[in-house]
Amino acid sequence: MRDGTKTKKLINETALKLFVDQGVTETTVRDIAAAARIAEGTLYRHYAGKSELAWELFSKNFVDLALKLELLQQGRRTLKGKIQAMVTRFCGFFDEDPVLFSYLLLTQHGQLRRLTPDMPHPVTLLRQVIARGMERGEIPPGDSNVAAAMVLGLVLQVAVFKIYGTIDQSLTSLAPTLVDAAWRVLRVDFA
Amino acid sequence: MRDGTKTKKLINETALKLFVDQGVTETTVRDIAAAARIAEGTLYRHYAGKSELAWELFSKNFVDLALKLELLQQGRRTLKGKIQAMVTRFCGFFDEDPVLFSYLLLTQHGQLRRLTPDMPHPVTLLRQVIARGMERGEIPPGDSNVAAAMVLGLVLQVAVFKIYGTIDQSLTSLAPTLVDAAWRVLRVDFA
DNA sequence: TATAAATGAGTGAGTGTTCACATTAGCCCC
DNA sequence: GGGGCTAATGTGAACACTCACTCATTTATA
Numbered sequence A, B: 001m002r003d004g005t006k007t008k009k010l011i012n013e014t015a016l017k018l019f020v021d022q023g024v025t026e027t028t029v030r031d032i033a034a035a036a037r038i039a040e041g042t043l044y045r046h047y048a049g050k051s052e053l054a055w056e057l058f059s060k061n062f063v064d065l066a067l068k069l070e071l072l073q074q075g076r077r078t079l080k081g082k083i084q085a086m087v088t089r090f091c092g093f094f095d096e097d098p099v100l101f102s103y104l105l106l107t108q109h110g111q112l113r114r115l116t117p118d119m120p121h122p123v124t125l126l127r128q129v130i131a132r133g134m135e136r137g138e139i140p141p142g143d144s145n146v147a148a149a150m151v152l153g154l155v156l157q158v159a160v161f162k163i164y165g166t167i168d169q170s171l172t173s174l175a176p177t178l179v180d181a182a183w184r185v186l187r188v189d190f191a
Numbered sequence C: 001t002a003t004a005a006a007t008g009a010g011t012g013a014g015t016g017t018t019c020a021c022a023t024t025a026g027c028c029c030c
Numbered sequence D: 001g002g003g004g005c006t007a008a009t010g011t012g013a014a015c016a017c018t019c020a021c022t023c024a025t026t027t028a029t030a
Helices: A005-022 A029-036 A040-046 A050-074 A079-096 A098-114 A122-135 A144-164 A171-186 B005-022 B029-036 B040-046 B050-074 B079-096 B098-114 B122-135 B144-164 B171-186
Strands: none
Touching (some): A005 A029, A005 A050, A005 A098, A029 A040, A040 A050, A050 A079, A079 A098, A079 A122, A079 A171, A098 A144, A122 A144, A144 B144, A144 B171, A171 B144, A171 B171, B005 B040, B005 B050, B005 B098, B029 B040, B040 B050, B050 B079, B050 B122, B079 B098, B079 B144, B098 B144
């Protein structure tokens, strides 16, 4: 029997790049096939269709990110340590694979509704970590959703600026600044 | 002669709602026409096409927002005052027309590249205001783009959570918290 | 009655998907 | 070790369908 693993990988990489450059809808199956130098039909050996491809590309990596951050968070005891570890690692992931993270960031609104509540979710994780920190009195109590949103936005918008080229430096080099900012935000009293 | 102004307004409102609910690409001209109870051809009397409609809906409101914030900012002398006024007003705008702001937020990535550098831009404005504050020594000097990204993300992600229903409270009620958080972030030393 | 606005069936280009056929590689036996 | 056997993989022309857009005609208003 033949092994199609490499082809699937090729499809993934090619599609990811095109999805980021042109958008999912604007990328045709023909585009992907041409760029990957395979036949259109080949894509359907590996995926039920284009939207399944886009979905798997999103969900697998999104869940994977959540699992990695969860593990990391468990290794720290204080909220400050958890935040520091998660933010720094996020920056590292981003710098290692900017295309992937561009995809996750720019397509999230289109795909998020397909996520089921039982799937590991980076945002849920962040909220829970912050909520625990509030319970333990490490930071002032308040709405953990608002706190999570602020910390998340802080980091993600910098990533978006990086994608757009507005910011030159690597996210990793900005990690200490982001951690510092996040921590200051978390010490705000929520009404 | 007949007056088509009301029809155009109807198209705008209907399309905006559908664009937010289903996404621009997923919304067909038929959808818009059916929802507005007009013929498909009518849309083309007011817009060159669907993408022009989506673009005008975005750009006009985006530029309009920038102009309003610019005016507001000019009315304050200190950076703190400017930030407070702009953030608070943004929250107000959002609460007044959540559908419009959902549209601006969720479609920005698809439309931003069509914005020319000469068009008033809320993000550019924020960056300039912060840069000036740094020059005047109101906050520690640093990369104004990074600072702008953090403040922007802080506010926008809370708005996104509001759109998703993760947060219940009005943005206006959260404005003081957001201003407080933004100000703390701006006092971070940037590497 | 003149002029702009509204209509909606029709059009054609573009797109996701299929499927009959071709190709490849692992496996076994002579 | 080489030649058939088999099943998975790859191919791409053809298909069915969607959708933005057109235009000859009708409707409304000043």
